[in-house]
Amino acid sequence: MEKRWEEMTADEKQEAQFQKLLRPKDHEGNDLKFQSPEAEANYKANITRIKDAIQLKKTPDRVPVTLLPSMFPFINAGMTVQEAMYDYDRCALAFKKFILEFKPDMHIGAAAPGPGKFYEILDYKLYSWPGHGVAPEHSYQCNEGEYMKAEEYDLLMTDPSFYFRNFYLPRVFGALQGFQMLPPLTGILEMYGVAFNFIPYALPPVQATYKALFEAGAEALKWAMVMGGSNGELATLGFPNILGGFTKAPFDTIGDTLRGTKGIIMDMYRQPDKLLQALEAIMPIMIGMGLGAAQQTGNPLIFIPLHKGADSFLSDEQFKKFYWPTLKQVMLGLIEGGCIPFLALEGHWGSRLNVIQDIPKGKTVWMVDQTDMAKAKETLGKNACLIGNVPSSMLNLGTPDEVKACCKKLIDTAGKGGGFIMGNGAFFDEAKPENVKTMVDFAKDYGVYK
Amino acid sequence: MAKDLVNTLADLKEKEALGMVQDRLSAGEDPLRILDDARRGVEIVGKRFSDEEYFIPDLVYSGEILKQITDMVKPKLTKAAEVKRLGKVVVGTVAGDIHDIGKDIVVFMLDVTGFEVFDLGIDVPVQKFVDKIKETGSGVVGLSGFLTLAFQSMKDTVGAIEKAGLRNQVKIMIGGGQMDEQVRSFAGADAYGKDAMDAVKLAKGWIRG
Numbered sequence A: 001m002e003k004r005w006e007e008m009t010a011d012e013k014q015e016a017q018f019q020k021l022l023r024p025k026d027h028e029g030n031d032l033k034f035q036s037p038e039a040e041a042n043y044k045a046n047i048t049r050i051k052d053a054i055q056l057k058k059t060p061d062r063v064p065v066t067l068l069p070s071m072f073p074f075i076n077a078g079m080t081v082q083e084a085m086y087d088y089d090r091c092a093l094a095f096k097k098f099i100l101e102f103k104p105d106m107h108i109g110a111a112a113p114g115p116g117k118f119y120e121i122l123d124y125k126l127y128s129w130p131g132h133g134v135a136p137e138h139s140y141q142c143n144e145g146e147y148m149k150a151e152e153y154d155l156l157m158t159d160p161s162f163y164f165r166n167f168y169l170p171r172v173f174g175a176l177q178g179f180q181m182l183p184p185l186t187g188i189l190e191m192y193g194v195a196f197n198f199i200p201y202a203l204p205p206v207q208a209t210y211k212a213l214f215e216a217g218a219e220a221l222k223w224a225m226v227m228g229g230s231n232g233e234l235a236t237l238g239f240p241n242i243l244g245g246f247t248k249a250p251f252d253t254i255g256d257t258l259r260g261t262k263g264i265i266m267d268m269y270r271q272p273d274k275l276l277q278a279l280e281a282i283m284p285i286m287i288g289m290g291l292g293a294a295q296q297t298g299n300p301l302i303f304i305p306l307h308k309g310a311d312s313f314l315s316d317e318q319f320k321k322f323y324w325p326t327l328k329q330v331m332l333g334l335i336e337g338g339c340i341p342f343l344a345l346e347g348h349w350g351s352r353l354n355v356i357q358d359i360p361k362g363k364t365v366w367m368v369d370q371t372d373m374a375k376a377k378e379t380l381g382k383n384a385c386l387i388g389n390v391p392s393s394m395l396n397l398g399t400p401d402e403v404k405a406c407c408k409k410l411i412d413t414a415g416k417g418g419g420f421i422m423g424n425g426a427f428f429d430e431a432k433p434e435n436v437k438t439m440v441d442f443a444k445d446y447g448v449y450k
Numbered sequence B: 001m002a003k004d005l006v007n008t009l010a011d012l013k014e015k016e017a018l019g020m021v022q023d024r025l026s027a028g029e030d031p032l033r034i035l036d037d038a039r040r041g042v043e044i045v046g047k048r049f050s051d052e053e054y055f056i057p058d059l060v061y062s063g064e065i066l067k068q069i070t071d072m073v074k075p076k077l078t079k080a081a082e083v084k085r086l087g088k089v090v091v092g093t094v095a096g097d098i099h100d101i102g103k104d105i106v107v108f109m110l111d112v113t114g115f116e117v118f119d120l121g122i123d124v125p126v127q128k129f130v131d132k133i134k135e136t137g138s139g140v141v142g143l144s145g146f147l148t149l150a151f152q153s154m155k156d157t158v159g160a161i162e163k164a165g166l167r168n169q170v171k172i173m174i175g176g177g178q179m180d181e182q183v184r185s186f187a188g189a190d191a192y193g194k195d196a197m198d199a200v201k202l203a204k205g206w207i208r209g
């Protein structure tokens, strides 16, 4: 009899996750009906190839290929980013065209543009997007700010959910002002006094906030149905999406959109102990975020984009003190739960390779942007699968021959002995389609292991 | 005493540096001399950054300390500080891109190493670059960009400078996020710089001629 999930080791959990991926179900829980026997064979070969590349136990049949675009599929289909954000059906259609045209072994779905109307309903202030501060043909961009104040660490740590609802969310969503008036849920304890907790829900600003939430929820669901349908259809055609969800390094959680770049820098000097405490406090929340997402989607890969640990952002000492310890714990927590952390080394990370290679073998996968791939292979690559790293500039401005030469070099160095997935280094918007095609086709041809 | 502020600031001792400034102001010292010391302190920070002894957080922190010192000293200033400037540089994040962290660091480094910097901000239309070059007679232009969409904007900006007949009088450098040598050649710029130290080196090289 099979072991129960709780009794399994991390190894067994990971294996079970892959076995589940190899026997995909439709949304009603029945065996997925592929559109052809060939599609089924491709689907399973793709999963197996990726599994082998990640686990580092055996060399795959060939170098797997993935495409990790940002807005490219939509721009390439002749749409503006604005159209992709507001017309969900066309967005999904463009993504399908993209997958069928380039045929990567795995993809991460059509969700990058997100639901434009949803952001409008909530009056999202953290980003500018097409029609809201950015031109129709450009990608959305973050508005840097101190959305959490320097003196709010204790509030955050005492009750993170309360802090998010009552302080952070009203600052980044214009429509959620009513949240500021709500008492903590933990006050609801016994008959006497329980009703007091509910009085704020009668107030007009709170009711307006809830009305916006209902509307936003409906819009998000509408969008998610289209995205889910798109993933399902692509699976029946042989193209798996194995992205299970997303979480962050605690340092980036605080540094990106709570305190902001300047804010977290000041905190490292002015209140380092508070910052360290807060990083520890949110670490388990970041693990839970990943595990929860994997459970919901049934996919083990949890994406973790790495930002403020890059080479010039922190000194070596600061990296080891503020960035790495809690990131490592997040990874270990996810691995323990059967997930596969899928990290993106955004920008340059050459000086960090010696530190970050200290991770369990065959349990993680890393998208490499501008770090030297040969050096990454010698260090991190001993314990982990690497993805990358054809540069954005080359995909956009290079020639197919240059792309071929780049891919050849990658396969010869990083591809040696497996543990490598061909792919782009940074999420890309603009690119020459022939360059993208060359990258995929060349890897499928030259990347066969003999 | 005067030397102290320079080194205290260079060592990023915020409280002590601010205390020293307060003491010197109370003692009635010439505010210009205090500012000059502060500037020399930050210059050392810039040097340590170039030597890879300091990192971006150190730069940003020193900038914050400098700003506080300037705020304390300013009300006491009777005449504007006269600083010898190496030359003029126009800097901005190109059209369509709204990122400023990288650009701000470049502006800061150019400023503390002695350039007169005209910061045009973010999402800068090409015409604004052209107008500023005309108005100031700057010999160096720095284009910053974060995203791949900036590739085309950089090319457009260089093109507009050319069309205005100014291409021969300026050297153009690019940098930021996804930029590299290939983008430089596409945009028709003169140099690519991978970080703020490069920006300083390039500007110095060009302005000395």
Ligand code: B12
Residues within 6 Å of the ligand: A070, A112, A139, A140, A141, A142, A143, A144, A145, A255, A256, A257, A260, A261, A306, A307, A308, A310, A312, A345, A346, A347, A348, A369, A425, A426, A427, A428, A429, B056, B101, B102, B103, B105, B106, B141, B142, B143, B144, B145, B146, B147, B148, B149, B173, B174, B175, B176, B177, B178, B192, B193, B194, B195, B196, B197, B198, B199
């Ligand atoms: C931090 C970050 C974020 C944060 C930004 C907010 C915050 N408070 O930090 C958050 C999480 C919000 C974010 C969101 C997104 N991001 Co982001 N992000 C980054 C990251 C990791 C760092 C950028 C940064 O802060 N740089 C800080 C400054 C100091 O660096 P810099 O600009 O490069 O400047 C230095 C040098 O380049 C140089 N320099 C700069 N200008 C100039 C000019 C001259 C003349 C010279 C000589 C030198 C020079 O000097 C500077 C100092 O030394 C980059 C990857 C990377 N490491 O570059 C991705 C990156 C920019 N993001 C990317 C993406 C895709 C996104 C999203 C679209 C993701 C999504 N789907 O949601 C969104 C939206 C885009 C946006 N950024 O607004 C991509 C962009 C790819 C593309 N298509 O162009 C990148 C490159 C990551 C990647 N590898 O794919 N992001």
